[in-house]
Amino acid sequence: MNRNLQLLWNGFLPENPIFRLALSLCPAVAVTTSVKNGLLLGIAVVFVQVFSSCTVAIFRSFIHPRIRIPAYVLIIATWVSVIDMILPVVSPEAYKQVALFVKLIVVFAIIISRLELFASKEPFVPSFYDGLGMGIGFTFGLVITGAIRELFGAGKLYGFDVLGFEPLLIMILPTGGFFVIGFIMATFNYLEFKITGKIPKSGGAH
Amino acid sequence: MKEILKITASLTGVCVAAALLLGAVFAKTEHARKASEERIKQETVQDLLGFGAGNIPADLKIYKIHRYVVKETDGKVLLGYVVPLKEKGFGLVEVDLSGKAVKTIPIQAEAAQLADKSGTDAVLKQALPKGTEATYAETLYVADRGGKRLGYVVPGVTQGFKNFVRLMVSLNPEFVVTGVAITESEEDPGLGDKIKDDFFKNQFVGKTLDLLKELKVVKEPLPGDYLPALDPAVAKKDRLSPEKISEIRAKHVKDDIYAITGATISSRALTTGVQETVRKFVYRLGILDAALKQENVAAAF
Numbered sequence: 001m002n003r004n005l006q007l008l009w010n011g012f013l014p015e016n017p018i019f020r021l022a023l024s025l026c027p028a029v030a031v032t033t034s035v036k037n038g039l040l041l042g043i044a045v046v047f048v049q050v051f052s053s054c055t056v057a058i059f060r061s062f063i064h065p066r067i068r069i070p071a072y073v074l075i076i077a078t079w080v081s082v083i084d085m086i087l088p089v090v091s092p093e094a095y096k097q098v099a100l101f102v103k104l105i106v107v108f109a110i111i112i113s114r115l116e117l118f119a120s121k122e123p124f125v126p127s128f129y130d131g132l133g134m135g136i137g138f139t140f141g142l143v144i145t146g147a148i149r150e151l152f153g154a155g156k157l158y159g160f161d162v163l164g165f166e167p168l169l170i171m172i173l174p175t176g177g178f179f180v181i182g183f184i185m186a187t188f189n190y191l192e193f194k195i196t197g198k199i200p201k202s203g204g205a206h
Numbered sequence: 207m208k209e210i211l212k213i214t215a216s217l218t219g220v221c222v223a224a225a226l227l228l229g230a231v232f233a234k235t236e237h238a239r240k241a242s243e244e245r246i247k248q249e250t251v252q253d254l255l256g257f258g259a260g261n262i263p264a265d266l267k268i269y270k271i272h273r274y275v276v277k278e279t280d281g282k283v284l285l286g287y288v289v290p291l292k293e294k295g296f297g298l299v300e301v302d303l304s305g306k307a308v309k310t311i312p313i314q315a316e317a318a319q320l321a322d323k324s325g326t327d328a329v330l331k332q333a334l335p336k337g338t339e340a341t342y343a344e345t346l347y348v349a350d351r352g353g354k355r356l357g358y359v360v361p362g363v364t365q366g367f368k369n370f371v372r373l374m375v376s377l378n379p380e381f382v383v384t385g386v387a388i389t390e391s392e393e394d395p396g397l398g399d400k401i402k403d404d405f406f407k408n409q410f411v412g413k414t415l416d417l418l419k420e421l422k423v424v425k426e427p428l429p430g431d432y433l434p435a436l437d438p439a440v441a442k443k444d445r446l447s448p449e450k451i452s453e454i455r456a457k458h459v460k461d462d463i464y465a466i467t468g469a470t471i472s473s474r475a476l477t478t479g480v481q482e483t484v485r486k487f488v489y490r491l492g493i494l495d496a497a498l499k500q501e502n503v504a505a506a507f
Contacts, residue, residue: 033396064216066209071220078224082231089238092246100392100399172396173468 011133018141038146042139053131364479398472
């Protein structure tokens with residue numbers, strides 16, 4: 001497999017930000033009360049992650065290693081602000097939906113972690129694919145968690161009434177978020193153990 | 207020593223580059239953003255008055271009253287209302303803090319100039335004597351239809367779960383709530399965010415001044431027959447006639463507000479927000495009406 005595709009795939013499953021790296025769990029728990037919320041936050045993260053990764057990859061030789069963390073935070077904050085200013089002009093309707101999520105992104109651990117671990121060492125193209133893969137993986141995690149919580153918490157899927165009643169309110173509350181993410185993590189580990197026969201290590205380069 | 211200089215230069219460079227980029231984007235988008243914000247506000251006002259997009263009758267007139275805090279050169283603080291006049295032009299009616307009318311300053315300007323905050327700020331700066339500061343507070347909307355008072359739309363703000371919640375309340379001439387809209391909020395999606403949903407905000411519809419004063423939030427489930435009357439989507443599914451809806455609403459009009467499960471703080475926040483907004487507006491409108499009468503100003507509305 002070509003390296004760029006491998007990087008994409010890497011973010012999707014082997015190093016999935018939520019289920020493998022266990023990063024950015026706060027927003028993941030807070031926002032995934034429905035599929036739609038998860039999807040919108042995921043899309044916002046894809047953009048910020050890709051833009052930030054590319055920026056860091058281009059300017060990595062200019063950023064002094066001792067101030068790299070403040071520089072990364074600045075870069076992420078700049079991109080978040082730029083998106084926050086451009087989106088209401090380009091598409092006011094879409095902005096109404098995602099405004100809340102865009103402002104949350106500055107402090108996401110997953111973004112700064114990918115800048116530190118990947119984009120600061122690699123050239124532009126791999127950084128782009130890594131950022132894209134991580135963003136898609138994060139979206140995937142949010143959507144799955146959101147689907148389970150919405151189905152069992154509100155009896156709906158993407159806003160459509162599926163069950164017609166609300167089985168478990170706890171699923172919508174933050175507690176339910178931790179339960180669901182824990183169960184999905186366990187499922188992933190179990191499947192990997194069944195398929196490869198090895199006990200999975202914790203992912204990432206931590 | 208050389209190291210620290212390098213670090214300083216590097217960090218300064220990053221900051222300057224970020225600031226330049228942000229400044230450029232801000233300068234490019236600010237105008238369009240304001241215009242779209244103003245448009246959304248207009249649509250919200252029309253929506254609250256019961257007229258959707260493209261459904262605005264010709265005899266509907268919406269007047270804007272801008273409320274300003276005026277600080278005179280001697281440090282005295284007055285409240286100023288920019289009011290459209292029956293004849294051409296506008297007037298700035300100033301009242302003191304105890305509610306007595308002080309004076310009226312005529313303003314020569316086109317309606318388009320006074321459409322939003324920045325335009326009105328500029329006009330007032332010219333109309334007021336030098337050294338007097340006028341600070342924008344809010345815009346109240348008065349709606350007339352065919353020469354008869356249709357209602358009012360009032361903006362308000364309240365402390366939500368983490369951040370301010372901005373809302374708009376529409377009232378009929380007897381100050382009964384006819385609608386509530388959330389214009390800006392950062393409540394948690396899936397929990398407090400539900401204050402935007404019809405089943406919650408429509409609970410305020412029909413509340414009179416007296417009912418609002420005593421209104422509380424109760425942690426009880428929403429009665430089963432109440433929900434279809436609150437949520438138009440459910441009403442459509444249940445094939446409820448408009449008469450049936452108003453009948454159910456009349457039955458529940460004296461009920462307290464049923465809190466959103468898992469979001470009592472946001473529910474309470476919106477309830478106090480609506481109460482305070484309406485209370486302040488009724489008080490201010492009384493003062494403004496008295497001031498207009500005393501100053502012999504013929505307002506357009």
